[in-house]
Amino acid sequence: MHEACGVFGIYGPGEDVARLTFFGLYALQHRGQESAGIATADGEGISVYAEMGLVSQVFSEDELNALRKGHMAIGHTRYSTTGSSCVENAQPIRVESDLGPLALAHNGNLVNTRYLAELLAERGEPVESTTDSELIARLIATAPGRDWVERIRQTMPFIKGAYSLTLLTPTQLIAVRDPYGIRPLCFGRLGRSWIIASESCALDTIGAELLRDVQRGEIMIIDANGARSIQMDVSDARQALCSFEYIYFARPDSVIDSTPVYLARERMGAALAREHPVEADLVMPVPDSGIPAAVGYARASGLPYREGLIKNRYIGRTFIQPDQRLRESGVKLKFNPLPGVLEGKRIVVVEDSIVRATTTLATVALLRRAGAREIHMRITAPPMVNSCYLGIDTARREELIASRLDVPAICKHIGADSLGYLSLEAMIESIGLPRERFCHACFTGDYPMPVQLDLDKLVLEARR
Numbered sequence: 049m050h051e052a053c054g055v056f057g058i059y060g061p062g063e064d065v066a067r068l069t070f071f072g073l074y075a076l077q078h079r080g081q082e083s084a085g086i087a088t089a090d091g092e093g094i095s096v097y098a099e100m101g102l103v104s105q106v107f108s109e110d111e112l113n114a115l116r117k118g119h120m121a122i123g124h125t126r127y128s129t130t131g132s133s134c135v136e137n138a139q140p141i142r143v144e145s146d147l148g149p150l151a152l153a154h155n156g157n158l159v160n161t162r163y164l165a166e167l168l169a170e171r172g173e174p175v176e177s178t179t180d181s182e183l184i185a186r187l188i189a190t191a192p193g194r195d196w197v198e199r200i201r202q203t204m205p206f207i208k209g210a211y212s213l214t215l216l217t218p219t220q221l222i223a224v225r226d227p228y229g230i231r232p233l234c235f236g237r238l239g240r241s242w243i244i245a246s247e248s249c250a251l252d253t254i255g256a257e258l259l260r261d262v263q264r265g266e267i268m269i270i271d272a273n274g275a276r277s278i279q280m281d282v283s284d285a286r287q288a289l290c291s292f293e294y295i296y297f298a299r300p301d302s303v304i305d306s307t308p309v310y311l312a313r314e315r316m317g318a319a320l321a322r323e324h325p326v327e328a329d330l331v332m333p334v335p336d337s338g339i340p341a342a343v344g345y346a347r348a349s350g351l352p353y354r355e356g357l358i359k360n361r362y363i364g365r366t367f368i369q370p371d372q373r374l375r376e377s378g379v380k381l382k383f384n385p386l387p388g389v390l391e392g393k394r395i396v397v398v399e400d401s402i403v404r405a406t407t408t409l410a411t412v413a414l415l416r417r418a419g420a421r422e423i424h425m426r427i428t429a430p431p432m433v434n435s436c437y438l439g440i441d442t443a444r445r446e447e448l449i450a451s452r453l454d455v456p457a458i459c460k461h462i463g464a465d466s467l468g469y470l471s472l473e474a475m476i477e478s479i480g481l482p483r484e485r486f487c488h489a490c491f492t493g494d495y496p497m498p499v500q501l502d503l504d505k506l507v508l509e510a511r512r
Contacts, residue, residue, distance in 0.1 A: 053124060053155040054073065054077070054078075054079035055213070057122040058244075059221040059271070066121055072123060072245060072250040073125050074104070075253035080127035081127065083098060084101065084106040084107070084123070086115060087122050088118045089219070093218055094149045094216060095116035100135050121216070122151060122153050124214075126139055141154075141179075142185075143185045143186055150217055154184060155212045156231045156439040168190070184211065187206060196215070196217055197222070197269060200267055204280055209438060210226055210231050211225075221242070223267070224268075225265065227282040227285035228285045229263070230288050231246070231293075231439050234304075235268065238251075238257070243256045247302040248303045252301065258303060288485075288486065289485055290436075290486070291486040292429070292436075293309075295428055295429045297440070307479060312479045312480065314347075315344060315479075316478040317342055317348070319478050320470050324426055324468025326468075329352075329394045330351060330389070330393055331353050331354070331395075332355060332389075333357075334357060334397060335357060338428070345396060356385060356386055356395060357383040380414065385417070386418070390419050390420045393421060398428065401428075402458065403448060409463065412425070412462050422465045424464065424468075425459070425462065426467075429469065429470060429491070430471060431491070432450050432491065433451045434448070434451070434493045436489070437499040438499075449461065472492070
């Protein structure tokens with residue numbers, strides 16, 4: 049399973065907005081590692097630079113200095129959920145219109161992509177990339193309306209799915225969140241500057257203060273007149289924040305909907321210890337996402353917490369492909385075990401999820417070779433039995449191991465001595481927000497909107 053995308057925006061007169069956006073994207077790098085980009089505006093025009101690679105690979109001092117010296121910027125770091133991984137799909141996306149240029153950065157995924165592409169074709173509007181994000185930008189650019197806010201309001205009823213957007217015009221920074229509130233988006237302040245970001249950790253990185261979340265169906269407009277918002281009618285859409293943001297996607301130091309992610313994960317681990325206790329010698333995480341939950345499991349069970357795997361933190365960030373021998377070593381590229389900690393021990397291994405089980409199987413084998421006597425896998429989410437179509441690139445349903453096998457069969461397949469998943473009820477209780485505020489379709493099949501179950505991320509390539 050891969051991350052979604054990260055978006056960032058700043059309205060900051062007198063600030064080096066490109067540099068602040070760079071560091072904001074750095075904090076959101078965990079949400080996407082395929083491409084990165086920044087757009088800046090100065091009241092008259094917009095300049096954009098986007099390339100393949102990590103934020104640190106895409107931008108140097110030269111690239112930052114080449115951007116327009118303005119007082120507004122938006123940024124994007126991408127993992128592809130619609131459209132292949134190529135520079136044409138890197139964001140922010142810039143389009144032209146009779147109102148002037150518009151740049152857009154998008155976190156999420158639409159479920160009516162084919163329909164929107166046909167709608168643009170009827171308008172005679174060419175599409176240059178194969179991402180649903182460009183469809184949104186061009187629909188807004190060609191919508192009726194005297195200004196950008198009117199055009200956004202005209203467009204929102206047509207686009208179905210998950211979208212948290214930052215948009216840039218020569219004079220305005222605009223943030224938009226879909227009526228379901230599926231992907232996170234927050235609003236903050238840095239001195240006299242206004243900040244929009246996917247997660248609050250990006251605000252912390254640049255020293256900004258978190259004010260609140262952008263509400264579902266809200267359009268925020270930030271310009272020389274300050275910050276104001278327009279609330280769209282959301283009566284036909286139920287709140288559906290992605291529960292996986294708390295389980296895995298969000299950084300543990302982020303706060304979403306007033307709930308600290310780290311503490312929610314700790315509580316999930318404690319609930320796992322209550323639901324699936326076992327006699328063991330130690331508790332260890334699969335780093336990094338399993339760390340808070342392993343701490344919670346250890347505290348609730350009274351077992352000692354130890355690190356049994358050391359993560360090779362940077363090898364997964366290279367675009368140089370390993371040769372066949374290294375590829376076959378699989379998970380060893382990512383983790384090094386600690387035999388001195390593991391040898392002869394009965395261990396509880398806390399992980400956030402099992403998708404295809406390929407990595408879990410390899411991890412269990414690695415721990416066995418390091419001398420672990422018993423391995424008890426504990427997962428801080430229920431079994432994933434359905435694919436996500438709302439901004440996360442999961443496997444197809446038939447590739448999800450929990451859609452084919454029950455828990456004992458999965459346990460046997462991965463070679464563990466026992467396997468325990470956190471129940472949906474305990475997961476929601478650990479987050480501390482009402483169940484009806486979440487999307488948990490990957491666990492239940494209850495999607496907040498109709499989705500096309502055979503929708504492929506390369507749908508626009510296929511259409512071409």
